[in-house]
Amino acid sequence: MKIALVGATGLVGREMIEVLEERKISCDEFIPVASARSVGKEIKFNGETYIVHSMQDAIDKAPDFALFSAGGETSKTYAPLFADKGTTVIDNSSAWRMDPEVKLVVPEVNGDIITNEDRIIANPNCSTIQLVVALNPLHQAYGIKRLVISTYQSFTGTGANAVAQYEAEKKGQTNDNYPMAYHYPIFENCLPHCDVFLENDYTKEEMKLVHETRKIMNAPQMNITATAVRVPVHGGHSEAVNIEFEKQFDIDEVKSLLRKEKGLILQDDIDKNVYPMPRFARKKDEVFVGRVRRDESIDKGLNIWVVADNLRKGAATNAVQILQKLITD
Ligand code: A2P
Numbered sequence: 001m002k003i004a005l006v007g008a009t010g011l012v013g014r015e016m017i018e019v020l021e022e023r024k025i026s027c028d029e030f031i032p033v034a035s036a037r038s039v040g041k042e043i044k045f046n047g048e049t050y051i052v053h054s055m056q057d058a059i060d061k062a063p064d065f066a067l068f069s070a071g072g073e074t075s076k077t078y079a080p081l082f083a084d085k086g087t088t089v090i091d092n093s094s095a096w097r098m099d100p101e102v103k104l105v106v107p108e109v110n111g112d113i114i115t116n117e118d119r120i121i122a123n124p125n126c127s128t129i130q131l132v133v134a135l136n137p138l139h140q141a142y143g144i145k146r147l148v149i150s151t152y153q154s155f156t157g158t159g160a161n162a163v164a165q166y167e168a169e170k171k172g173q174t175n176d177n178y179p180m181a182y183h184y185p186i187f188e189n190c191l192p193h194c195d196v197f198l199e200n201d202y203t204k205e206e207m208k209l210v211h212e213t214r215k216i217m218n219a220p221q222m223n224i225t226a227t228a229v230r231v232p233v234h235g236g237h238s239e240a241v242n243i244e245f246e247k248q249f250d251i252d253e254v255k256s257l258l259r260k261e262k263g264l265i266l267q268d269d270i271d272k273n274v275y276p277m278p279r280f281a282r283k284k285d286e287v288f289v290g291r292v293r294r295d296e297s298i299d300k301g302l303n304i305w306v307v308a309d310n311l312r313k314g315a316a317t318n319a320v321q322i323l324q325k326l327i328t329d
Contacts, residue, residue, distance in 0.1 A: 001027045001327075002063035004087070006078070007070030008032030008043050008052060011160050012092055015316035016067055017045055019285070023320060025327075033058045034070070063087050065326070067319055083119035088326060090121050090319045094204075097122040097212055104215050107321045108263045109136045114325055121322055126314025127151050127205065127228065127237050128212040133264055133287040133313070134241070134306045137257040139217060142300070143246030146223040149209055152231045152238040153194055154278060155186050157310045162186065166232060186232050194228040203228055235282035236309040245300040251292065254302065258289050263313070268292050276307035284309055285317045 003025075007013040013034075032043040032052045041052045055078055058066070062085040068075050075095040082089050096102040103113050104122045109132050114121060124132075127149075135144060155162040162181035169187035182191055194205035205228040214220050259266045267276045268290040276288030287308040295301025308314055 001065070002029040002031065002061060003027045003323075004031040004033055004053075004058045004061070004063040004066040004082070006033040006055070006058070006066055006068045006074065007092075009034040009038045009041065010069060011156060011163065012069040012311055012315045013067075015311040016069065016320060017043070019312070019316045019320045021046055023324065025320070025323070029061070029063070031058045031061055031063055058082075059085060065090065065323055067323065068092055069315065069319070079120050086119075088116075088119055088121065090123060090322050092123040092315055092319055094125065094208065095122075096120050097124060097208075098215065104212060105322055106132050106216055106318060107325055108133050108261070109216055110218070111322075111325055114322065114329070116326065116329070123315065123319045123322065124212045124216060125205070125208040126157050126308075126310040127153060127239065128209055128216065129314050129318050130237060130287045130306050130308035130310075131209065131239060131241065132213055132216050133261070133308075134258070134289050134304060135213075135243070136217065137261045137264075138243065138245070138249075138254065138302070139219070141247075141253075141257055142249045144217075144219070144222055144243055145246050145300075146244040147213070147225070148242040149224070149226040150240045151194070151205075151209075151226065151228045152190075152233065152240075152278075153205075153228060154233045154236055154310050155181075155230060156234060157194075157237065157314070158182070158230070182230065186230060188232060190232075191230040192227065194230050202226075233278050235278035235280070236307055236312075237314060238276070238278055239306045241304050241306055242295060243302045243304070244295075244298060245302065248300055249302065251294055251302075255292055258292065263287060264289060266290065266292075276305060278307055278309075281307050281309045283312065285312050287313055 069092040072093040072095040075093040206226040209226040210224040275290035291305035
C-alpha cells in the first residue's frame with residue numbers, strides 16, 4: 001500500500017502523521033508532498049526518514065490513498081489528477097465538500113456511505129465535525145428542528161501563519177515582523193470573522209456549518225444559523241449550541257444518549273465544575289460535551305457546549321478514520 005500526504009509540512013499534515021503513527025497504520029511507501037519550497041526536506045514517519053516530494057512526482061507514483069491538507073485551490077487542481085490514477089483522495093479542504101457527487105463523511109455519523117469506488121471523499125470543516133458527532137444521537141432520538149450555533153475557534157484552524165502571528169503578538173513584536181493571517185491582532189482579541197464574508201453578510205465558515213451539517217446529517221430542511229468567532233486559544237474549538245427539537249425529551253435520557261455515543265465523552269458535573277475546555281482537549285481524538293441543560297425560553301429546547309481539538313477530530317483524526325474504514329472494509 002502506498003500513501004501520499006499532501007501538505008505534510010503543514011499544521012494538519014503534521015497532525016496526520018502523528019495520528020497515522022498512533023493508529024499503527026503502516027504502508028509500503030509513504031510519499032510526503034508539500035509546496036516547491038519544501039521539496040527535498042526530510043519528514044519522519046514510523047521511525048523512518050522520508051523526503052518531501054513534488055506534487056507531480058507523487059501523482060506519477062499512483063498511490064492507493066492520498067490524504068490532502070494543502071488548501072482548497074491545491075485540492076481543486078490536483079485531487080482529480082490523483083483520482084485519474086486510481087488513487088482515493090481524502091480531502092481536508094472545502095474544495096469538494098458541497099459537490100453533489102462527493103461524499104462528506106464523519107465516520108460516527110455517516111461512515112456507512114463510503115465505498116471502495118469513491119475516488120474523492122471530503123473531510124468536513126472542523127467546526128462541523130465536532131458539532132455533528134454531538135448532534136447525531138439527539139437528532140436520531142428527537143429530530144432537530146432548529147440550531148443556533150456560536151463558535152469559539154482556535155487560531156490553529158487558520159494554519160501555520162496564524163500561529164506565527166499569535167506567537168509574535170504574544171512576544172510583543174510589531175506587525176511588520178511577520179505576515180498577518182488576520183486583519184487584526186488575535187492575541188487578547190476575538191475576531192467575529194472566520195474565513196471570508198459572503199453576499200448574505202455571513203462568513204464562509206458560518207455557512208459551512210449550515211450546509212455541511214445538513215449534508216452530513218441528510219437533513220436538507222434543518223434550520224441552522226451560526227456566528228463563528230476566532231479566539232486566542234490553542235487547544236481546540238468550542239461551540240455553544242442551542243437546539244430546538246421536534247419531539248419532547250427527557251434531560252437524563254439526553255445525557256445517557258450522549259454518554260453512549262461512540263467518539264463522544266460527556267463531561268458534565270457542574271457540582272464539581274466539570275465541563276469541556278479546549279485547553280484539555282488538545283491531542284485528544286474525541287469530542288467532549290457538557291453544560292447540558294434545558295433551554296427554558298422554549299418548549300423543546302436544549303443548550304449544550306461542545307469542544308474538540310480542531311487539528312485532531314476536526315481534521316487529521318477524522319481523515320485517518322475514513323482511511324481506516326477504506327482499508328478495513
Ligand atoms: P509548504 O510548507 O511547503 O508551504 P498550513 O495550513 O499549516 O499553512 O499548511 C499548508 C500545507 O500545504 C503545507 O504543507 C504547504 O507546504 C502545503 N502546500 C501549500 N501549497 C501547496 C501546493 N501548491 N502544493 C503542495 N503543497 C502545498
